[in-house]
Amino acid sequence: MTRQVLLFVLVLSLGLVHGQVSYSISEEMVKGSLVGNIAQDLGLDIKRLKSGKARVYTGDSAEYIELNKERGILIIKERIDREALCGQTTPCALHFQIILENPMELYSITVEITDVNDNPPTFDKSEVKFKISESAVSGAKFVLERAMDLDVGNNGLQNYLLNPTDNFALKLHSQADGNKNVEMVLHKPLDREKQEKVALVLTAIDGGEPQMSGTMKILITVLDVNDNAPVFTQPVYKATVTENAHKGTVVATVNALDADHGSNGKITYSISNTLDDVRNTFVVNEDSGELTVIGSVDYEKSRHFQINLRASDDGGLTDSCKVIIDVADINDNTPSINIISKSNVISEDAKTDTVVTMINIQDPDSGDNGKVQCSINENIPFLIKTTSTNFFSLVTDSELDRERASEYNISVTCSDEGVPSLSSSVTLTLQISDVNDNAPVFERSSYEAYITENNTPGLSIFTVKARDADWNQNARVSYILEDSSVHGVPVSSYVSISADSGVVHAVRSFDYEQIKDFQFHVKAQDGGSPPLSSNVTVKIMIQDQNDNAPQVLYPVQTGGSLVAEMVPRSADIGYLVTKVVAVDVDSGQNAWLAYKLQKATDRALFEVGLQNGEIRTVRQVTDKDAVKQRLTVVVADNGQPSRSATVNVNVAVADSFPEVLSEFTDFTHDKEYNDNLTFYLVLALAVVSFLFITCLVVIISVKIYRWRQSRILYHSNLPVIPYYPPRYADTLGNGTLQHVYNYEVCRTTDSRKSDCKFARPGSQNVLIMDPSLTGTMQRIQSEKSILDEPDSPLEVSQY
Numbered sequence: 001m002t003r004q005v006l007l008f009v010l011v012l013s014l015g016l017v018h019g020q021v022s023y024s025i026s027e028e029m030v031k032g033s034l035v036g037n038i039a040q041d042l043g044l045d046i047k048r049l050k051s052g053k054a055r056v057y058t059g060d061s062a063e064y065i066e067l068n069k070e071r072g073i074l075i076i077k078e079r080i081d082r083e084a085l086c087g088q089t090t091p092c093a094l095h096f097q098i099i100l101e102n103p104m105e106l107y108s109i110t111v112e113i114t115d116v117n118d119n120p121p122t123f124d125k126s127e128v129k130f131k132i133s134e135s136a137v138s139g140a141k142f143v144l145e146r147a148m149d150l151d152v153g154n155n156g157l158q159n160y161l162l163n164p165t166d167n168f169a170l171k172l173h174s175q176a177d178g179n180k181n182v183e184m185v186l187h188k189p190l191d192r193e194k195q196e197k198v199a200l201v202l203t204a205i206d207g208g209e210p211q212m213s214g215t216m217k218i219l220i221t222v223l224d225v226n227d228n229a230p231v232f233t234q235p236v237y238k239a240t241v242t243e244n245a246h247k248g249t250v251v252a253t254v255n256a257l258d259a260d261h262g263s264n265g266k267i268t269y270s271i272s273n274t275l276d277d278v279r280n281t282f283v284v285n286e287d288s289g290e291l292t293v294i295g296s297v298d299y300e301k302s303r304h305f306q307i308n309l310r311a312s313d314d315g316g317l318t319d320s321c322k323v324i325i326d327v328a329d330i331n332d333n334t335p336s337i338n339i340i341s342k343s344n345v346i347s348e349d350a351k352t353d354t355v356v357t358m359i360n361i362q363d364p365d366s367g368d369n370g371k372v373q374c375s376i377n378e379n380i381p382f383l384i385k386t387t388s389t390n391f392f393s394l395v396t397d398s399e400l401d402r403e404r405a406s407e408y409n410i411s412v413t414c415s416d417e418g419v420p421s422l423s424s425s426v427t428l429t430l431q432i433s434d435v436n437d438n439a440p441v442f443e444r445s446s447y448e449a450y451i452t453e454n455n456t457p458g459l460s461i462f463t464v465k466a467r468d469a470d471w472n473q474n475a476r477v478s479y480i481l482e483d484s485s486v487h488g489v490p491v492s493s494y495v496s497i498s499a500d501s502g503v504v505h506a507v508r509s510f511d512y513e514q515i516k517d518f519q520f521h522v523k524a525q526d527g528g529s530p531p532l533s534s535n536v537t538v539k540i541m542i543q544d545q546n547d548n549a550p551q552v553l554y555p556v557q558t559g560g561s562l563v564a565e566m567v568p569r570s571a572d573i574g575y576l577v578t579k580v581v582a583v584d585v586d587s588g589q590n591a592w593l594a595y596k597l598q599k600a601t602d603r604a605l606f607e608v609g610l611q612n613g614e615i616r617t618v619r620q621v622t623d624k625d626a627v628k629q630r631l632t633v634v635v636a637d638n639g640q641p642s643r644s645a646t647v648n649v650n651v652a653v654a655d656s657f658p659e660v661l662s663e664f665t666d667f668t669h670d671k672e673y674n675d676n677l678t679f680y681l682v683l684a685l686a687v688v689s690f691l692f693i694t695c696l697v698v699i700i701s702v703k704i705y706r707w708r709q710s711r712i713l714y715h716s717n718l719p720v721i722p723y724y725p726p727r728y729a730d731t732l733g734n735g736t737l738q739h740v741y742n743y744e745v746c747r748t749t750d751s752r753k754s755d756c757k758f759a760r761p762g763s764q765n766v767l768i769m770d771p772s773l774t775g776t777m778q779r780i781q782s783e784k785s786i787l788d789e790p791d792s793p794l795e796v797s798q799y
Helices: 038-042 046-051 082-086 657-668 671-716 783-788
Strands: 004-008 017-026 034-036 055-057 065-068 073-076 092-100 105-114 127-133 141-144 157-163 168-174 180-186 197-206 213-223 236-242 250-253 267-271 282-284 290-293 304-313 318-328 336-342 345-347 355-362 372-376 382-388 391-396 407-416 423-433 446-452 460-463 478-481 495-497 503-506 517-525 533-543 551-554 562-567 576-579 581-583 593-600 606-608 614-617 628-637 644-653 742-747 755-758 765-769 779-782 795-798
Touching: 017 034, 017 038, 038 073, 055 065, 065 092, 082 092, 082 105, 092 336, 127 141, 141 318, 157 168, 157 180, 180 197, 236 250, 250 318, 267 282, 282 304, 336 423, 355 372, 355 382, 355 423, 372 382, 382 407, 446 460, 478 495, 551 644, 562 576, 576 644, 581 593, 593 606, 606 628
Parallel strands: 017 105, 127 213, 236 318, 345 423, 446 533, 562 644
Antiparallel strands: 004 017, 034 073, 055 092, 065 073, 092 105, 141 180, 157 197, 168 180, 197 213, 250 290, 267 304, 282 290, 304 318, 336 355, 355 391, 372 407, 382 391, 407 423, 460 503, 478 517, 495 503, 517 533, 551 581, 562 765, 576 614, 593 628, 606 614, 628 644, 742 755, 742 795, 765 779
């Protein structure tokens, strides 16, 4: 096999077509034969062919050549018949492109198909018949049918041989198109009486190696006296026919004249071409010489026709002429849009002029009918550019934003310049892939939420919500509690947040009396790489519940000494007996206190201030009023439901202590109290005695056990491990009452026997009695005298 390789690189103004390579191969090469080393000739690495997904693009043509990416060579894919591919057209070549991706590259390849001598010369008929008058003179010419050889060049028809040559010789006439007209010339007159039938053999020989030939028999009937041959009025006729002409359209009319008369002057016209495309497309009327269309005339298949016509009279004399028909193109083909490479998805951060799709346009029309321009729909960030003849590229024209448009339907319309113009269109769907370029955004700049104290741990408080304009993983928002502290305690011990839903839960039960509000930060972070985030401040407000009952500070309720307020019998209406002092650690209306007199020895004598708790007389005190008065005051808050506390107030109505001594002595020494006290004293003495004896036995047992153990260790010579008693820590609890109150402690000179604590009373006189005494007054003194006495053992303690 002979192979010639031509390589040249053509640098184009637009950078997609990088070069053109030409090869020359013979037809009829077996499948798998080498065409050329395309990788070497283009200067490409084989790895580049693989990574670029190199492929052969032939458009609508059959694919005869394939690319072996492993070796970087072009090989024969299908057997190539030059005659079937190109017919008589020379040179015959295959034109295709090699496409590379990432980045996109285009290389034009031309493979010339050279002819081999695989077709012998053939005649359309195996035999022809002539009727020649015996009066034919020497030099008479008889046009013979030409042989046709599908091969071209030296492999085509080269010569003719005629055998025998007793009466006739061959004469060849070269035509402008390279063909040869064959004439049989009479050089010795015929004698019908000697030989009525003459048989000759015409042999056509090509110039190939090995040489091939074809034969046709010539049967001659010798006639009598026809000495004038037909003559065409002109040797060449020219005509034009438009493609897609209707059947029956008259293309041209030929005319030949014969000077003979009668049957010898009657002319018959016929087509002498042997190619089927001519006989299947045109026909000549035998009598009139009209050349009409009987088949399909397609400019894209054949642009020119050359028809050889023969005029024959009945005497066997002939003449020939040539009709050259040009086919006129009409715009009957719409542009064909072929997508040779495209991207279905492009990132929103793609740079401007990024190639999205490569398009090849085919329009087989000629001239303006085959010139095509392409356009796309407006108001989209794309542009279509011409890269080379019939090749277009769709590129990005501006920045893309998936959040503004996640998909584009790009309509590509290609129109030719014919009249009327023909067009075709195709719609390309392009997805815009997401890039994490948007941080989550909270629905509010800050949040405030309320929760009622004494909540259940794990209770859902409220929900924060952030949205991310990105898509899929880049828009998946996770919520994170930022590290911070509240009063020195990590905020995570107060609240938690669901990473997926943003629901904030209470970790503990809140106490309004300990903490009224706190704030923290929540971060919303997306799932992109790298992730983007934003923060928001959340403030939690604790709402108070009525969970604390009022606490009475004064008068102090003691289990020992009794405190009595003294009211003189001369007291007027509105006399301030005392004041009930109470507090509620709740807030708001839960801490609004109301005082109400629940029970009293004489309800007509005293009243309690609803708001201030002051106990005053409502009438004049009389001698008939009992000395001992007992009042029960209820202190209630304004919560829902309301909580309350009860305090008992003892009041002595008398001007002096001896008047009330017997009353209060009887009050404090009833029989039931003494019986109960005796029982509890006996029980306490028994318990203390039992515990003392038990502890004494245990201590003695431990001492004996340790002594014995020390003796054993001493005699066994084992190391002695000293024993250390464990250390214990005492933890004191703290109450919920955060206020600091002052109390005054009054002691008698014998404080070991009596001790009572009370707040500063509202009245001037206070009676303190010890129930263990039998009628003896320990101390009656006004508050003022206590404070003024310099040696009084008064102590103030804070709780």
